[in-house]
Every structure is written in C-alpha cells, then in structure tokens.
Amino acid sequence: xxxxxxxxxxxxxxxxxxxxxxxxxxxxxxxxxxxxxxxxxxxxxxxxxxxxxxxxxxxxxxxxxxxxxxxxxxxxxxxxxxxxxxxxxxxxxxxxxxxxxxxxxxxxxxxxxxxxxxxxxxxxxxxxxxxxxxxxxxxxxxxxxxxxxxxxxxxxxxxxxxxxxxxxxxxxxxxxxxxxxxxxxxxxxxxxxxxxxxxxxxxxxxxxxxxxxxxxxxxxxxxxxxxxxxxxxxxxxxxxxxxxxxxxxxxxxxxxxxxxxxxxxxxxxxxxxxxxxxxxxxxxxxxxxxxxxxxxxxxxxxxxxxxxxxxxxxxxxxxxxxxxxxxxxxxxxxxxxxxxxxxxxxxxxxxxxxxxxxxxxxxxxxxxxxxxxxxxxxxxxxxxxxxxxxxxxxxxxxxxxxxxxxxxxxxxxxxxxxxxxxxxxxxxxxxxxxxxxxxxxxxxxxxxxxxxx
Amino acid sequence: xxxxxxxxxxxxxxxxxxxxxxxxxxxxxxxxxxxxxxxxxxxxxxxxxxxxxxxxxxxxxxxxxxxxxxxxxxxxxxxxxxxxxxxxxxxxxxxxxxxxxxxxxxxxxxxxxxxxxxxxxxxxxxxxxxxxxxxxxxxxxxxxxxxxxxxxxxxxxxxxxxxxxxxxxxxxxxxxxxxxxxxxxxxxxxxxxxxxxxxxxxxxxxxxxxxxxxxxxxxxxxxxxxxxxxxxxxxxxxxxxxxxxxxxxxxxxxxxxxxxxxxxxxxxxxxxxxxxxxxxxxxxxxxxxxxxxxxxxxxxxxxxxxxxxxxxxxxxxxxxxxxxxxxxxxxxxx
Numbered sequence: 001x002x003x004x005x006x007x008x009x010x011x012x013x014x015x016x017x018x019x020x021x022x023x024x025x026x027x028x029x030x031x032x033x034x035x036x037x038x039x040x041x042x043x044x045x046x047x048x049x050x051x052x053x054x055x056x057x058x059x060x061x062x063x064x065x066x067x068x069x070x071x072x073x074x075x076x077x078x079x080x081x082x083x084x085x086x087x088x089x090x091x092x093x094x095x096x097x098x099x100x101x102x103x104x105x106x107x108x109x110x111x112x113x114x115x116x117x118x119x120x121x122x123x124x125x126x127x128x129x130x131x132x133x134x135x136x137x138x139x140x141x142x143x144x145x146x147x148x149x150x151x152x153x154x155x156x157x158x159x160x161x162x163x164x165x166x167x168x169x170x171x172x173x174x175x176x177x178x179x180x181x182x183x184x185x186x187x188x189x190x191x192x193x194x195x196x197x198x199x200x201x202x203x204x205x206x207x208x209x210x211x212x213x214x215x216x217x218x219x220x221x222x223x224x225x226x227x228x229x230x231x232x233x234x235x236x237x238x239x240x241x242x243x244x245x246x247x248x249x250x251x252x253x254x255x256x257x258x259x260x261x262x263x264x265x266x267x268x269x270x271x272x273x274x275x276x277x278x279x280x281x282x283x284x285x286x287x288x289x290x291x292x293x294x295x296x297x298x299x300x301x302x303x304x305x306x307x308x309x310x311x312x313x314x315x316x317x318x319x320x321x322x323x324x325x326x327x328x329x330x331x332x333x334x335x336x337x338x339x340x341x342x343x344x345x346x347x348x349x350x351x352x353x354x355x356x357x358x359x360x361x362x363x364x365x366x367x368x369x370x371x372x373x374x375x376x377x378x379x380x381x382x383x384x385x386x387x388x389x390x391x392x393x394x395x396x397x398x399x400x401x402x403x404x405x406x407x408x409x410x411x412x413x414x415x416x417x418x419x420x421x422x423x424x425x426x427x428x429x430x431x432x433x434x435x436x437x438x439x440x441x442x443x444x445x446x447x448x449x450x451x452x453x
Numbered sequence: 454x455x456x457x458x459x460x461x462x463x464x465x466x467x468x469x470x471x472x473x474x475x476x477x478x479x480x481x482x483x484x485x486x487x488x489x490x491x492x493x494x495x496x497x498x499x500x501x502x503x504x505x506x507x508x509x510x511x512x513x514x515x516x517x518x519x520x521x522x523x524x525x526x527x528x529x530x531x532x533x534x535x536x537x538x539x540x541x542x543x544x545x546x547x548x549x550x551x552x553x554x555x556x557x558x559x560x561x562x563x564x565x566x567x568x569x570x571x572x573x574x575x576x577x578x579x580x581x582x583x584x585x586x587x588x589x590x591x592x593x594x595x596x597x598x599x600x601x602x603x604x605x606x607x608x609x610x611x612x613x614x615x616x617x618x619x620x621x622x623x624x625x626x627x628x629x630x631x632x633x634x635x636x637x638x639x640x641x642x643x644x645x646x647x648x649x650x651x652x653x654x655x656x657x658x659x660x661x662x663x664x665x666x667x668x669x670x671x672x673x674x675x676x677x678x679x680x681x682x683x684x685x686x687x688x689x690x691x692x693x694x695x696x697x698x699x700x701x702x703x704x705x706x707x708x709x710x711x712x713x714x715x716x717x718x719x720x721x722x723x724x725x726x727x728x729x730x731x732x733x734x735x736x737x738x739x740x741x742x743x744x745x746x747x748x749x750x751x752x753x754x755x756x757x758x759x760x761x762x763x764x765x766x767x768x769x770x771x772x773x774x775x776x777x778x779x780x781x782x783x784x785x786x787x
Contacts, residue, residue: 060558066511066518067554071547073521078540081533084525089751092526096755099515099522100762107515108769111508112776119776164748393537403544410548414555421562 029133105135191362198359486622488579553578587614613652
C-alpha cells in the first residue's frame with residue numbers, strides 16, 4: 001500500500017477530527033464570558049445556569065481538542081519528517097508560539113474556570129474565563145498564521161534546500177492570513193451559535209420553557225443571524241484573495257477547464273479530470289466572471305494554465321459547494337428563527353425540528369471549507385516550496401494502514417459518544433429546567449451564593 | 454567550545470526540553486498513576502481519586518505537548534528520526550492518551566449506567582499510555598534498538614515506569630485524601646516502589662553497558678567520584694521512603710506531601726543521570742543537539758517567547774495548585 005496516500009488520509013482524518021473541537025471552544029469561550037458578564041450585570045441566576053450547562057460542553061470539547069491536538073504534534077514527526085526538515089525554521093517558531101499561548105492561557109486557567117467558582121472570588125473566576133477564551137483565540141491566530149504561510153508563503157529565503165526566515169512580520173501576516181483568520185473565527189462563531197441554538201431547540205421541543213433555555217436559544221439564534229451575513233461577505237473577500245494568490249485553486253473550485261472571459265457559474269456538475277470536462281453541468285451563464293471579476297467579460301483562470309500542477313478538481317469543487325450550500329441554509333434558518341423569536345416570542349415546531357439537525361451544520365461547513373482550501377493547495381505542502389510527496393516519511397505502508405484503521409474506528413466511536421453526551425446534557429437540562437441546583441447554593445458554607453437565589 | 458549564539462541556543466533548548474520532560478513525567482506521572490490504580494479501587498474511591506486530579510490533568514498533559522513541541526521546533530531532524538523509528542509505540546501512546554483524556558470527561562457526564570464502562574476505559578488508557586512511554590524510554594536508552602533484545606528490555610522498562618507512575622499516584626493520593634483511601638494508598642505505594650526501584654536499576658545498568666561511550670562517561674576516574682552521589686542518593690531516598698510507608702499516615706496528617714516530593718526528587722536524580730549519559734546526543738550516538746537544531750535566527754525567536762511565558766506558566770501553575778490545595782472533595786463544576 002502506498003504510504004503517501006495513506007499518510008495523507010491519516011493526517012486528514014486526524015486534523016478533521018481535531019478541528020471539530022477547536023471550532024467549538026474558540027467561540028464557546030466567548031459565549032461563556034457573555035453569560036458570565038450578563039450574570040454579573042443582572043444577578044439573574046438563569047444566566048449562571050446557562051453558563052454551567054455550557055461549561056460542561058466546553059470542558060468535554062476542550063478535552064477532545066487536547067487529546068487530538070497531542071496526536072497532531074506527533075504526526076509531523078511520525079509521518080511527515082520532510083516538512084520540518086525543509087520549513088522547520090518557519091513552522092517551528094509559529095508552532096512554538098501556538099503551544100506557549102495555548103499552554104499558558106488555556107490549560108492553566110481551565111481548572112479554575114471549570115471547578116473554581118466556589119474557591120476563588122467572582123472577579124478571578126471571570127478573569128479566568130476571559131483568559132481561557134483569549135487563549136483559544138490567540139492559539140488559533142498562530143495556527144492560522146502557519147497554515148496561511150503554507151498556502152501563500154512570504155518573508156523567507158531558501159538556503160541549501162531549507163527555508164530561512166527573513167522577515168517575521170511578512171511571515172505571520174502573509175497575504176492570505178488576515179482573510180483566513182477572520183473566516184475561521186466567524187466559522188467558529190457560527191458553529192457554536194448553531195450548536196447552542198440546535199440543542200436549545202431540542203430542549204424547546206421536549207417542552208422545556210425555562211429561562212435558561214430561552215436565554216441560550218436567543219443567544220444562539222441572534223448570534224447566528226448576525227454572523228452569517230458577515231461570514232458570507234468575509235468568505236467572498238477570502239475567495240478574491242485566493243484568486244489573486246492561488247488562481248489554480250479557484251480554477252478547481254469553479255471546475256473551469258479553460259482560461260477565458262464569460263465563464264459560467266457551475267451550480268452542479270461531475271468534473272471528469274481524465275476527459276477534462278464537466279458532466280451533467282448546470283450553470284448560470286457568465287456567473288463566475290461576474291462573481292470573481294465583477295464583469296461578464298472578466299477573465300477567469302482555467303485549469304489548462306496549470307498542467308500537472310493543479311489540485312484534484314472533484315473534491316475541491318464539491319467541498320466548496322457543500323460549504324456554500326450549508327451557509328445559505330444557515331442564513332435562511334437563522335433569519336427565520338430570529339424573526340419568530342423577535343415578533344412572536346415563540347418557535348414554530350417545524351422550524352425547531354429543522355434546527356435540531358442544524359446543530360452540527362457548523363461542523364459540516366467548516367470541514368467542507370477546510371477540505372476545499374487544503375486539497376486546493378495540492379500537489380504542494382508549502383506552495384512552490386515543498387511538494388507533499390517529498391515530505392512523507394520512511395514508515396511502511398502496512399504500518400500506516402494499521403494505525404489509520406484504528407484511528408478511524410476510535411474517532412468514529414468518540415464522535416458518537418460525544419454527540420450522545422451533548423444530547424444527554426441537553427435533555428437533562430431540559431428536565432431540570434430552572435430547578436437545576438446552582439453550585440454556589442448547594443454548599444453555603446464554602447460558597448459565594450449565586451445572587452438572586 | 455566557544456560561547457556564541459549558535460553554540461548556546463541548542464544547549465539552552467536541550468535544557469528547556471529536558472525541564473519540560475521532567476515536569477511532564479512528574480505531573481502527568483501522578484495522574485497517569487492514579488488511572489492505573491483505578492483497577493484496585495471501588496466506585497466511591499474512584500470518584501475521590503478523580504477529584505484529586507480533576508483540576509490539574511489538562512495542564513499536566515500540556516507539558517507533553519510543550520516537550521514534544523520543543524523537540525519538533527528546536528530539533529526538527531531529531532523529531533523526525535526518533536518518532537518515525539518509534540512509529541507504533543508512539544501510536545499506542547496516543548491512543549492511550551486519547552482514551553484516558555476523554556474517559557475522564559465522559560465518565561462525569563454520561564448517564565449513570567454507562568459510567569463503569571468509561572471507568573474501565575480510563576484505567577486502560579492510563580495503563581497503555583504509561584506502558585508505551587516506558588517502552589519508548591527503554592528502546593531510546595538502547596539507541597533506538599528495536600531488535601528482540603531491545604523489545605524485551607523495552608517491555609521491562611514499560612512495566613517499571615508504570616509502577617513508578619503508580620507510586621507517584623499513590624503518593625499524590627496520600628497528600629490529597631484521608632481515611633481508608635489514604636491508608637490504601639500507603640500500601641499501594643509500598644508495592645509500587647519496589648518495582649520502580651527495579652526499573653531504575655535496570656535502566657542505570659543497561660545504559661552504560663549498551664554504549665561504550667556512556668560507559669566511559671560514568672566509570673572513568675575522576676568522573677566516577679563526582680557522579681557517585683547520584684545513584685547513592687537515589688538509593689538512600691528509595692530505602693528511606695520505603696521505610697516511611699510503615700509509619701504513614703502520621704497523626705494530624707503530618708508529612709502527607711513528603712512521599713510525593715521524595716519521589717519527585719528521585720525522578721529528578723534519575724533524569725539528571727540520563728541527561729548526563731546522552732549529552733550531547735539527542736538521537737543516541739547519531740545526532741548531536743547542534744546537528745539536529747533549527748537555524749539560530751529561528752531559535753532566538755522561540756527563546757524570546759519561552760523566556761516570557763515559561764515563568765508565568767510556572768507561577769500560575771503554583772497558583773492553581775494552591776487554589777485547589779487541601780483534601781479532595783467531590784468534584785463539581787463550580
């Protein structure tokens with residue numbers, strides 16, 4: 001078996017599994033801070049109930065993120081030694097800063113945030129929440145900087161086949177970095193708002209009308225409704241940035257085989273790379289030229305300009321469409337839900353039923369988007385610097401096949417368990433409603449009682 | 454040897470990496486050890502044991518990420534060589550760490566009926582992760598030898614390191630618990646200590662005899678004079694601690710933290726011995742820290758971050774341990 005393709009699938013599986021959890025923790029940290037600050041301001045214990053329900057989800061997601069992140073840090077060495085050997089001088093410091101910030105802010109304060117409400121003052125507990133939320137965001141900053149550098153490398157020179165840093169500012173703020181960072185942070189915000197909205201809709205459907213349910217539901221729906229148009233705009237800007245710096249990726253995303261003006265926007269097709277054409281194409285005439293160049297006669301790059309040097313078309317084309325499709329569905333659902341919550345102060349049952357599977361819509365869109373951009377970088381690991389095939393290690397294909405199979409089984413089992421626990425936590429919260437005991441109240445001797453109880 | 458940046462930086466990073474590994478082994482050692490001891494505890498005791506490590510384990514495990522991260526970013530050549538040679542054991546370690554990490558959280562959140570299953574997974578994951586770490590240590594000590602002898606020796610070290618972790622776990626329980634569980638922990642410590650001592654002797658003997666270079670570093674005159682306190686002090690601490698287990702717990706819970714600190718000191722001494730044996734190699738007898746290091750201009754960038762952040766991490770770790778000091782109570786999200 002070919003170790004290259006197996007190692008790629010294994011890395012893809014690991015990082016796909018990993019990204020699910022940071023996509024939640026990055027934004028959920030800020031949502032928890034919002035709950036905490038609302039509680040500090042109003043003294044309404046429903047905010048603290050919402051906090052304690054969702055802090056459990058945060059703890060679980062964080063643990064899943066830590067253990068799958070440990071796997072990532074080993075994978076570079078076990079499967080891709082050529083990567084650090086060639087670009088270690090650039091990737092090293094960026095990864096180091098990611099680890100240092102993740103380490104210092106998140107892990108150290110997580111204990112206080114999760115278990116310290118009774119043990120430290122309210123102010124310190126709020127501060128711990130701020131630091132954990134800040135830590136997740138800062139570590140995302142460094143990882144996105146590294147990933148973007150691999151897409152659009154800058155600020156370095158090659159000496160003896162190794163990349164050496166010349167300008168750190170240019171390395172960190174490389175051409176695609178600001179766009180990718182904003183796009184990913186918004187994606188995390190949307191993932192969390194649909195997660196909260198979806199599980200609150202599940203509570204709503206079981207008859208829970210408690211204050212903490214309403215507070216979580218409104219937070220989720222309104223955040224989603226605000227973020228989705230911003231995300232559509234940011235995604236468009238990111239696409240234009242890709243057109244400028246990685247035109248071959250755009251060509252694959254649009255399944256455009258020939259460079260030229262008046263390129264149609266392909267809505268549906270089965271791209272056939274052997275025949276270099278689209279089968280069963282449904283397209284809007286001049287659409288791609290209009291979207292990408294703002295003119296029907298705009299010239300859109302085609303795959304014919306990059307023979308043997310462009311990504312596989314089928315997964316990039318479909319990854320992009322799944323992401324955009326999910327985004328449009330998010331827009332429709334969140335705006336309808338926001339309308340009903342604002343005007344009618346209730347949620348129609350069919351809409352609530354639709355929102356439950358939409359709980360994981362953020363995951364679907366995030367993964368589809370990452371597949372588009374990462375497969376879209378192929379055949380390069382670092383664009384123009386290092387080919388993926390040249391970075392793979394000397395490990396036997398059979399070993400990789402074995403570990404890959406076990407990882408897949410493990411990840412699937414963990415994913416099922418994780419979703420099971422989310423549903424269990426939501427149903428438990430629905431059953432307890434506003435009667436769920438607040439920690440500070442149970443043990444008065446040690447507590448700072450929650451205000452309003 | 455001249456003392457300019459290209460010479461000093463790899464040295465500094467080797468020191469930092471060593472420090473991170475030592476802190477990891479001590480800190481995650483006690484929570485992995487408690488996972489191993491899960492097999493010998495009943496339901497209620499298991500809850501208390503989890504409460505004794507709950508607020509700490511996330512941060513403990515991050516030291517491993519820092520240690521491997523420093524290897525990755527400061528010595529990229531070594532990271533590739535060591536980890537592709539240890540492909541399967543690294544994988545086993547990761548599966549173990551994944552299982553115990555998630556079991557820790559799942560067991561507290563699933564319906565009561567399936568808690569047992571996650572308890573078993575917590576034990577299994579902790580045991581597998583400890584065994585894998587010990588195996589890798591054994592194979593590394595023999596210069597990444599994966600012949601039959603290397604595997605057998607790796608298996609021996611695997612058992613002994615797991616016992617050493619179990620000893621750390623027991624010592625932590627003596628500090629964090631009271632009553633029956635504390636007495637039980639003292640008995641666990643006594644048993645685990647014997648195996649841990651055996652492992653330390655095995656590694657100490659195997660290292661010099663596997664490599665003539667290391668043999669010369671230890672047994673030539675006058676090195677043998679300065680180095681002899683290292684094994685002698687370790688042996689004395691072992692014997693003293695073993696005798697202590699017959700007198701613990703003491704009235705008013707005096708000296709409850711002493712076993713843990715003693716074990717930490719033994720770990721540090723053993724680690725210093727290993728560091729002395731392998732210096733200046735990061736891949737035994739193949740790559741020195743200077744050959745494997747990143748470019749100085751990259752190392753200096755990392756160093757700035759480390760110098761700023763590391764003291765803060767250590768300061769806040771102490772703070773967190775103080776906030777959650779005292780005997781473990783039921784762990785609740787509050």
